[in-house]
Amino acid sequence: MAKQFDTVVKGGTIYTATDTYVADIGIKGEKITAIGMNLQAAGADVINARDLQVIPGGIDPHVHLQLPFCGTVSSDDFYTGTRAAACGGVTTVLDFAGQGTHDNLMAGIEARMKEARDKVVIDYSLHTMVTGFKKLKNPLKEFQRLMEFGVASHKMFMIYEREGWNATDDDIFGAMLAAQEVGATLCMHAESEKVMNYLVGMALKKNLGAYGHVVSRPNFIEEEAIQRAIKWASATGAHLYVVHMSTGGGAQLFKEAQAKGINVHVETCPQYLVLNDEVFKDKKTGHYYATCPQIKKKEDCERMWKGLQDGEVAVVSTDTCTFTTKQKAMWNGDFTRIPFGMPGVETLLPSVYSFGVRGGKFSLNHFVSLIATNPAKIMGMYPQKGTIMVGSDADLSIIDPDESRIIDYKKLASNCDWSPFQGWKLYGFPKFTLSRGTVLVRNGKFDEKAGRKGRGRFVKRGPFGWRNLSRPWYVPDHKPQVPAELFGEGAKSDNSGRKRAAVGV
Ligand SMILES: [Zn+2]
Structure with a gap:
């Protein structure tokens, strides 16, 4: 038989x-x-x-493996990073492909796939990073082509002017118009560049060490940018997904926007849930914890746990961007030069499981929605990923x-010589x-043999699957506000439904 x-x-x-x-x-x-x-x-x-x-295996929709940043490269590459992910119960990661100097986004995707292909141990997919929107000849065609290829989400930065990555309001608006036509998702790093730079200038004069990172980014820096991004999403009807939200005020903005039926989602990360900005006061290790945005206050942690419980915060990702103590030391006392980021993908499930499920904040089913089902649906991989079904x-x-385990960076698979959770029982x-x-x-x-390099595969994704989501606020009953007269034939009668039906979700 x-x-x-x-x-x-x-x-x-x-x-x-x-x-x-x-x-x-x-x-x-x-x-x-x-x-x-x-x-x-x-x-x-x-x-x-x-x-x-x-x-279901965990899905981390936000990692940066072997990312060139601040004159160095994040220390977990596509092998050590995806191996660490598997050791933490994560079976799919989404990384990012930079636009670089190209006038299109596909070149970056191809280059990144080449870097990942022979190293990945688990399945992966990619978001683009649109760092030169004005260079794209035809954004709509570009997003269409990428959607057909299986890349359904594009990230923009409202900051990083110095790096030449930032998107201005007109870039964001244009990208959203194009994204909503093809059912793509616009991922947003929401912080307010200009005001932040002003505060950074003030903080640099005060000699506050790593704590300068905190005082130069008060909560309103993120909240103002989130508010603006939601406004453009509301006006265009695009699906907005704000990454690594760190503030309680941000969670409140999402609650209100979703109540109005605006098509917006948001993720947070463990560092914004279980750590607070006291860590920056340690003269020796404070700078290790510098992420972007930075870790906020206890009240923010509490508000975001509440957001996870109630649903306005739909996903916990990690923003894994591992830098060793040697790499972190490159800051040399200047908080604007710290390589931002920390290891995380390996401890994603354990940290949320320990504090969320065992901490009595939500059920194991709800945990599954936050670390697998919601990211799969939002990122267009469901039900291939994110659930257990035939x-x-x-x-x-x-x-x-x-x-349980006592966290010791020496025993973790991540290529890093420290852990933000060193000594914690998870x-x-x-x-x-x-x-x-x-x-x-x-x-x-x-299992080193079974988990051989390059066995992971690229996951082709589809348009944002809001029809699959069970929560009532996922139903986009919100009408975009861009005048119908600005669009072609047939658009006049129903601005809200413009081509959405053609997407086939
Ligand atoms: Zn990131």
């Missing part, structure tokens, strides 16, 4: 964003092909999941709820991680 499955996950408790039940999962090749009781396991690799929690990729993270590390059916982590240990 031919074996029915290659792998059977036996007797675990399955948690999706909506359901909890005990069942076996049958995997054939790369897919989940059956879910049920007493699946035929003859000849299969049997994973005993009794008393374990079986969840036909989905066999991406699983299997957790022993009683097992639960939620995977006992098993499966990526498209391959067992990458077995009994808590990474």
Whole structure:
């Protein structure tokens, strides 16, 4: 008799964003092909999941592996970074492809894929980084071409003028108009460049060390930019996704915008939930914690946990951008020269599991929505990724709820000589991680042979799948405000529905 499955996950408790039940999962090749009781396991690799929690593999929609920044390159590359991800139960990451000096976005995607291809251990996808919008000959065609290729989201920066990356209001507006025509998502780094630079100038005179990073970016720097980005999304009808939100006030703005039916989503990161800006006061290590935006206050952490509970904050990502202590030392006392970023993808699930689920803030099902299902839907990968169902990729993270670890950077897979969570006790590390059916982590240990370099694949994504989302505020009943007369034939009667129907979500 031919074996029915290659792998059977036996007797675990399955948690999706909506359901909890005990069942076996049958995997054939790369897919989940059956879910049920007493699946035929003859000849299969049997994973005993009794008393374990079986969840979809984590999706981190925001990492920067081997990113050139501040005259150095982030120390986790596409191999060490995706290996670390697997060790933390993450099975898909989304990185970014810079536009560079090109007059198109595809060249950057191709270059980045070349860098990633032979190194990735898990599946990955890419957002573009639109750092020269005015150089694009035809943004609409460009976004269309990328959508067909499977790149459904584009990032813009409202800051980084010095680096030549920043998008001005007209760039953002133009990009949003084009993005909404093809159903693409505009990802936004929202901070207010001009006022921030003014404050940076003031802070530099005060000799505050790494704490200068804090006083030069008070909450209104992020809040004003979020407000502006939401305004343009409201006017154009584009789907806006603000990345790495750090302020409680920002969460409030999203709550209000979503209540009006404006098509906007937002993510935050563990560093903005479990750390606060006291860390910058340490003269020796303060600068390690510099991220962009910076870590804020306790009240902000609390407001964002609330946002995660209530739903206006839909995703926890990491903004992983690993720099070693040696790289961080390049700041030389000037807080504007710190390579921004920290390791994170490996501790994403454990940190949110420990403080969110075990901390009593939300259920394990809700946790699954935040770290897998919502990012999959918002980024156009659902239901191939982000859930456990027949036909989905066999991406699983299997957790022993009683097992904890004391974080020690020496034992983490990330290529880094420090951890923001050094010495912390965290639960939620995977006992098993499966990526498209391959067992990458077995009994808590990474399988070097199974997890070979380059086995990961590029995930082709589709338009923003709002029809798939179950929350009522995902229904875009908001009417854009750009005058219909500015658009072509047929646009006049229904400005809100302009070509959206053609997208096929
Ligand atoms: Zn980032």
